[in-house]
Amino acid sequence: MKESATSIASAVITIFLTGCIIIAHDVSTDFKQSLVALTGHHWISVSVIAIVLFVLFSGLLMSSKSARKTLRADDIGLWSTTLIAVTLTMILGILAVLIAHYLVD
């Protein structure tokens, strides 16, 4: 069991990027419009982007040994902690932006 954290690492990267996209689309109406244009609804676009990113990064990490090495994909303790930290941060970020938005309007 050497690189058991590979898929956790791809999930962390995906959640971070998707979270940023979500926060950005709540801040910028233009960006939200382009997400709507992509599939017809911003939530579908976000869902599709999350899947695509996850597949992309999993593939990338699985095919490149050096990437796995630099990311320390064998350290499951490190990556599970990071997963929790990143996910909770993104949840709080999304909540903060939505609440701020609501109070401003």
Added chain:
Amino acid sequence: MLLAIGGIALVYERWIGHALIAIISLVLMVYALTTGAILKGRIKKRSPRNVFKLHKRVGIYFGALILGSFIYGLWIRLQHGESILSSVHGKLGLIILLIAFLQLIPSLVLKNRARYRGLHKMMGYVLAPILFIDASWGLHNGVIGGTKSLVLFHSISGGLAALALVWIILEMLHPTDKGLARARIASYLAAFLITAGCWIAGGYNYLTVYGSQVKPVILAGPHPWAHAIVMEAKEHIFVFLPLIALTLSITLSVLNRDTFLHDPKFRRALTMIACLALFMVLLMFLMGAIISNAGQTGTEALK
């Protein structure tokens, strides 16, 4: 505790008290299942001293609470002057009550349990999904009054996914030879329920019915934040959850048994991930109940 439950029941709508008793019994049931599995050595525990006593006591409390919950439910119905046991929730409740009694009475009365064992085992494990389905169904009835099957379907999927995640956590905390194989099955179940039940069915309802019928009502009603904050947060935070569930499945399926049994670091990491997923499912559940409630008060306000 009973006083507290009674007080809460009087302050809120009547069914909240009934639901609280049911949720406590849900927790007790998980506890009874765990101690039962420890008794059989399915799950290992370092100090198996008083497990039998514990299992027995938890079993008795569970039975009492189920009986209480059932009578409370009937009482709500009678107060509204409605016919009893006509709803699916009520009928499932009757089945749960029957199973609980078949689980309790023979265990307490029989001297020789040999022939009854198989039944006790089967009913014990069957009880878990039925109770989760019935609780989701009851919540659904209480919050939105019984229609909308797609909404019901996605919240039941979420409830069962929570059960599967609790199962994974238990397997990680008490590792045995076959534990990894069972944890894998539970993780595939969780991933399937979250993807098919919550993501696709929940999302379909959100895009079709909710967007055109419920959302405008909430925005026009007394709690517009229930859409603007809670629903917007729910739909987006949710997107992380299938990824976490998939990762959990993938990681469990590449893990080999020796590492699982002998390296606590892996189990700790997987427990943490499963706890994160469980937390998020429960958060989704809570947010969903708030949204449906706002839809309901919004509709009443418009009348």
